[in-house]
Amino acid sequence: MVSLEDLKEKVRESVEGQRQRLYEISEFIYENPELGSEELKAAELLTGELEENGFRVERGILSMPTAFCATFEGRGEGPRVAVLAEYDALPGVGHGCGHNLIAASAIGAGIAASKAMAQLKGEVLVVGTPAEEGHGPSGGAKVILAERGFWDDIDGAIMLHPSSAWVVGSRALGISMVKMEFEGQTSHAAASPQEGVNALNAATLAFMATHMLRQEARRDANLVIHGIISEGGLASNIIPDRAVCDFGVRSSDDDYLDLMVDKVARCAEGAALAMGAKVNVTKRKLYSGKKVNEPMVEVLWNNYASLGVELKPWRESVNGMPRASTDLGDVSRKIPVASSSIAVTEPGTPGHSVLMADATMTEKGQEAMIVGTKALAMTLVELLAMPEKLRAAKEYFNSH
Numbered sequence: 375m376v377s378l379e380d381l382k383e384k385v386r387e388s389v390e391g392q393r394q395r396l397y398e399i400s401e402f403i404y405e406n407p408e409l410g411s412e413e414l415k416a417a418e419l420l421t422g423e424l425e426e427n428g429f430r431v432e433r434g435i436l437s438m439p440t441a442f443c444a445t446f447e448g449r450g451e452g453p454r455v456a457v458l459a460e461y462d463a464l465p466g467v468g469h470g471c472g473h474n475l476i477a478a479s480a481i482g483a484g485i486a487a488s489k490a491m492a493q494l495k496g497e498v499l500v501v502g503t504p505a506e507e508g509h510g511p512s513g514g515a516k517v518i519l520a521e522r523g524f525w526d527d528i529d530g531a532i533m534l535h536p537s538s539a540w541v542v543g544s545r546a547l548g549i550s551m552v553k554m555e556f557e558g559q560t561s562h563a564a565a566s567p568q569e570g571v572n573a574l575n576a577a578t579l580a581f582m583a584t585h586m587l588r589q590e591a592r593r594d595a596n597l598v599i600h601g602i603i604s605e606g607g608l609a610s611n612i613i614p615d616r617a618v619c620d621f622g623v624r625s626s627d628d629d630y631l632d633l634m635v636d637k638v639a640r641c642a643e644g645a646a647l648a649m650g651a652k653v654n655v656t657k658r659k660l661y662s663g664k665k666v667n668e669p670m671v672e673v674l675w676n677n678y679a680s681l682g683v684e685l686k687p688w689r690e691s692v693n694g695m696p697r698a699s700t701d702l703g704d705v706s707r708k709i710p711v712a713s714s715s716i717a718v719t720e721p722g723t724p725g726h727s728v729l730m731a732d733a734t735m736t737e738k739g740q741e742a743m744i745v746g747t748k749a750l751a752m753t754l755v756e757l758l759a760m761p762e763k764l765r766a767a768k769e770y771f772n773s774h
C-alpha cells in the first residue's frame with residue numbers, strides 16, 4: 375500500500391519535472407494576452423497540454439468557446455476534485471491580474487495529480503473558467519457554470535491567485551453593478567440654459583448622494599462603493615441630455631449588499647427628481663461573496679506549510695477583511711472550495727497593473743507559481759486519498 379506521503383512526494387517530483395514547461399506556458403500566455411471570452415490561444419495551449427498528458431478533454435463546454443473540462447480517472451469510482459484555471463487578461467495592462475500563473479499552476483497541478491491516480495479512486499479535473507474579469511459573453515464563467523449545475527457533481531475545487539502575500543483561506547466580497555442612465559434636454563449652455571435639463575448635473579448629484587451613504591455603512595459588512603461617470607456630455611457649450619454612471623457595490627454580507635444596491639439606486643432617482651431629469655437604473659448581481667470551507671482550507675494550508683511557506687494561521691485569514699471579489703464566490707455557494715494567494719510581488723504593488731503582469735515573469739513570481747502548483751497537487755491527492763476529509767468539507771458546507 376502506497377502511503378499518502380509517498381503520493382505527495384510523487385506529485386512534487388512531477389511538478390519539478392514540469393518546471394521548464396510551466397515557465398513556458400505562463401510566458402506564452404503573458405506574451406499573448408487575450409481578453410475574456412477571447413482566450414483562444416490560451417485555451418488551445420492548455421487543452422492540448424492536458425490531452426497530451428492523458429486527460430479526456432471537453433472543449434467549449436456549455437457553449438462557452440474558451441471554457442473546458444479535462445478529466446483523468448483513477449482506479450475506480452470515487453470523488454471528483456477539481457483545480458480551476460483562469461487565463462483572461464485585462465485591457466491596457468495585459469496579465470495585470472496574473473492569470474497566466476493561475477493557468478500554468480492548474481495545468482501543472484492537474485498533471486502532477488494524474489501521476490498518482492493509478493493508486494487512487496475518483497477523478498481529478500482541470501476546469502478552464504474563462505473571463506474572470508467579466509469581459510464578453512463568457513464573462514464570469516464560473517457563475518454561468520454554477521447556474522447551469524456544472525459544479526453539482528464535483529466534490530471540491532481549489533485554485534491559486536497571484537498577489538503580494540501568501541494567504542490561504544481569505545473570503546471575498548459579493549459585488550453588484552448599478553448603472554444609472556440620466557436623460558435630460560440639450561440646449562445652448564449660455565444663450566438658453568433655461569430650456570435645458572442637465573443630465574450631467576443629475577449624475578453629479580447622484581454621485582454626491584452615493585458618497586453620503588458611506589457614513590451610515592455597517593463597518594462589519596465591509597461595504598465598498600466605487601464608480602465612474604462613463605458618459606457626461608459632448609461639448610461644454612451644450613447642456614448634456616445624457617449622462618451615465620457605473621457603480622460597483624460590494625459587501626461581505628449578500629443581504630446587506632442587496633439593501634445597499636437599492637439605496638444607491640434611490641440616490642439616482644432622488645437626483646433625477648431634483649434636476650427634473652429622467653433616470654433608468656439597471657441593477658445586476660455580478661459575483662456572490664466567497665464562503666470559506668474551513669476543512670478544505672485546512673488541508674490546503676497544511677500543504678503550503680509543509681513546503682516551508684510562511685503563512686499566517688488560516689483562521690486569521692478567514693477572519694480577516696475581504697478585499698476583492700471573484701466568480702469563485704459563486705462556486706463556493708455550490709460546493710466546498712479553498713483558494714490561496716501566492717506572493718509574486720512585494721507588498722504595496724498594485725493589482726491590475728503592468729507591475730503585477732511583469733512580476734509574474736520574475737524569478738520570484740515563477741518560483742511562487744511552482745510552490746503553489748505543488749501545494750495544489752498535494753491537496754488534490756490528499757482529498758482523493760482521504761475521502762473522509764471531503765466528507766468533513768461537505769458536512770461543513772451543509773451546516774454553514
Ligand SMILES: [Zn+2]
Pocket residue numbers: 471507726
Ligand atoms: Zn483581476
Ligand SMILES: [Zn+2]
Pocket residue numbers: 471472473506535
Ligand atoms: Zn484575478
